Amino acid sequence: MGINARNDDERGTNAMDVNNMEQPVTEAQSLGVSPAPTEPEAIPTSESFGDLLGSLDEQTTTTLAVGQMLTGKVLAIGEDLTVIDIGYKTEGVIPTEELQISLKEITIGDEIPVIVKHLESPDGYVKLSYAEAQRKLVWAAIDRAFKTGAPITGRITERIKGGLKVNLGGVEAFLPASQVDLRQVRNLEAWKGREIEARVIKVNRRQQNIVLSRRALLEEEEARRRAQILSQLEEGYIVEGRVKSLADYGAFVDIGGIDGLLHITDISWKKIAHPKEVFTVGEVIQVKILKIDRETGRINLGYKQLWPNPWDTLAERLPPGSRVKGKVTRVTDYGAFVEVEEGIEGLIHASELTWEKRPKHPSKYVSPGDEVLVEVLQVDAQNRRLSLSLRQLQPDPWRLFAETHSIGARVRGRVRGITDFGAFVEVEKGIEGLVHVSDISRRRVKHPSEVLKKGQEVEAIIKELDLAARRLGLSMKELEPDPWEEFFNTHRVGDIVRGKVVRFASFGAFVDVGGVEGLCHISELSDEHVEKPEDVVQIGEELDFRILRLNPEERRIALSARAARHDREPAYTIGEDTGRIASLGEIARQREE
Missing domain, CATH: 2.40.50.140 (Nucleic acid-binding proteins)
Known part of the structure; x- marks a missing residue:
């Protein structure tokens, strides 16, 4: 978030400026810096000129010492040397190149801090050092700025690895790239030569290591300004x-x-x-x-x-059951969104796009930009949900089917799906019925796939039609001849039939005798005593069996392999399995029938 911070020049009025001439003087005094020697007092006129000169030389000589810091005035700036008036009998000089460490241009007449290096020199000048005095003052200012948190002023001199080098007026500091501004600065080179204010965040005098942060000042100023704006x-x-x-x-x-x-x-x-x-x-x-x-x-x-929330009064404008035109805005896997008013979108769920039992992807029915007429199903203003329907405006295929079909009617359809318990058959578009595995054939069917396959066309009889539950029950076996009825019509007790053993029970073996199953009791499998049916016969084995009993009502057939192996006829029973032995007359009459 950007700020309207004052520029570094404006902020400088409160910053510690190590090159402000008034400040170095004060600082120099606090460090024991002496002002320039004053003019010697008047000497009695009775003294000779030589005595006066000697007295002046002695007095001014005692006012200077090597290492002493004082303030001098720039008298002349040469290519190599700059002449400084220090109030001594002779002027002092400093290397002109030392003036370059100043953040501000030094001109003739400016007062600057200097340190005495040599009192006498071959050329007659006192040798001074501005750079040494300035560094001493700057280090004092740096220490104070680090302790108090006051900003300090410097000039960026060059770009280096990781950031910028800053001249604080004779002492160099490091400004990391991350601390230059509130946001990342991409072109650090453009900051070269710019005077800035920064906060000293790390100082190691022994290693001459100083780290600055301009960002810290900007963040504080932004916080103050934000607080002021927030208060309003x-x-x-x-x-x-x-x-x-x-x-x-x-x-x-x-x-x-x-x-x-x-x-x-x-x-x-x-x-x-x-x-x-x-x-x-x-x-x-x-x-x-x-x-x-x-x-x-x-x-x-x-x-x-x-603006007013359009959802607040939506239920009044579009109550459930009302119809409204809208434009499709989005199509997803689970439905389509329709804008019915400015700012109001409703969802047509995939199940409300069509009456089809197995709907396709919503994109097969509508596309973005389509104008559609929909019916409002539900309005939830609190959660901003609007449920719409497209299929409610279309004829209900179930209702039409119920009006034109009844139980017992014969229909044709195509197998759409096969499960363990049956097969689903589409008899009309959007109408599917279930043929239970027990209703597929009169013959025993373990799995629908034994008889049917997906896509196969079949005929069936309607067994159940529940419009409310949208459930349709079908039967295919009703269209097949009844093998039980056919067997009872063509066979009599005492007949020899050929059968195949299909399964075992503890009490005997079940035998397929032409599409129906009969039971050969364990006692009728062999003349010998049998513990288990599988001891004398095998699954799939074909044998001759004599019919002992017929029970059309319960669809039961009693068989005997033992009786079929003998010419003698066993005792027979007819009708219900009561265990009563049939008389010879009954057997004769049954055979005649």
Whole structure:
């Protein structure tokens, strides 16, 4: 979030300027710096000129000492040497190149701090050092700035690895790239020669290591300014702002020097994919302050709150059962969204697009941009949900089917699915019925796939039709001849039939005798005593059996392998399995029939 910070020149009025001539003097005095020697007192006129000169030489000589720091005035600036008036009998000189360490240009007449290096020199000048005096003062200022947190002024001299080198007036410091500004600075080279204010965040005098942070000052100033602006704002205020940036989750708006977040859900009452659908960067808009966190300084803004919520009165305008035209805006795997009003979108669930039992992907029925007429199913204003239906405006195929078909009617259809318990057959578009595995054939069927396959056309009889439950029961075996009825009509007790052993029970073996099953009791399998049926016969083995009993009502057939191996006829029973032995007359009459 950017700030309108004062520039470093303006901020410099409160910063520690190690090159301000008034400040170094004060600093020099605190470090024991002496002002320039004053003029010697008047000497009695009775003394000779030689005595006066000697007295002056003696007096001024005693006022200077090597290593002494004092203030001098620049008299002349040469290519190699600069002449300094230090109030001594002779002027002092410093190397002109030392003036380059100053952050400000030094001109004739300026007062600067110097340190006495040599009192006598072959050329008659006192040798001085401005650089040494300046560094001493700067280090004192750096230590004080580090302890108090006061800003210090410096000039950026060059770009180095990881950041910038800063001249503090004779002492070099390091400004890391991450501490230059509030945001990442891409072109550090452009900062060369710029005078800045910064905070000293690390000092190691022994290693001559000084680390600065300009960012720390900017953050503090931003915090003060934000606090001032925040104190003037309240939740509910409507303010003007400028769109600074757009993101997937919202827009940042500058409201008078402080940024607020306008979340994407607070931009419009209708759903939008990205804020760029509504705003452009730089656009001036009005927003409502929704929330202010004065501890963190965060501000949440709203744009849609400037207009009434269309959901509040939607149930009055579009009650359930009403019909409305809309435009398809999006199609997903689970349905289609339709805009019925500005800012109002409803969902047609995939199950409400068609009456088909197995609906296709929603894109097969509608596409974005389609104009559709829908029926309102439900309005949930609190959760902003609107349920719509397309199929309710289409004829209900189940109702039409129930009006034209009844139980016992014969229908044709195509197998759409096969399960362990049966097969689903589509008899009309959107109408599927179940043929249970027990209703597929009169013969025993273990799995529907033994008889049917997907896509096969079949005929069936309607066994059940429940419109409310949308359930249709079908039977294919009703169209087949009844093998039991046929068997009872063509066979009599005492007949010899050929059969195949299909399964065992503890009390005997079940035998397939032409599409129906009969039971050969364990006692009728052999003349010998049998413990288990599988001891004398095998699954799939074909044998001759004599019919002992017939029970058409219960569809039971009693067989005997033992009797079929003998010419004598066993005792027979007819009708119900009562265990009664039939008389010879009954047997004769049955055979005649």
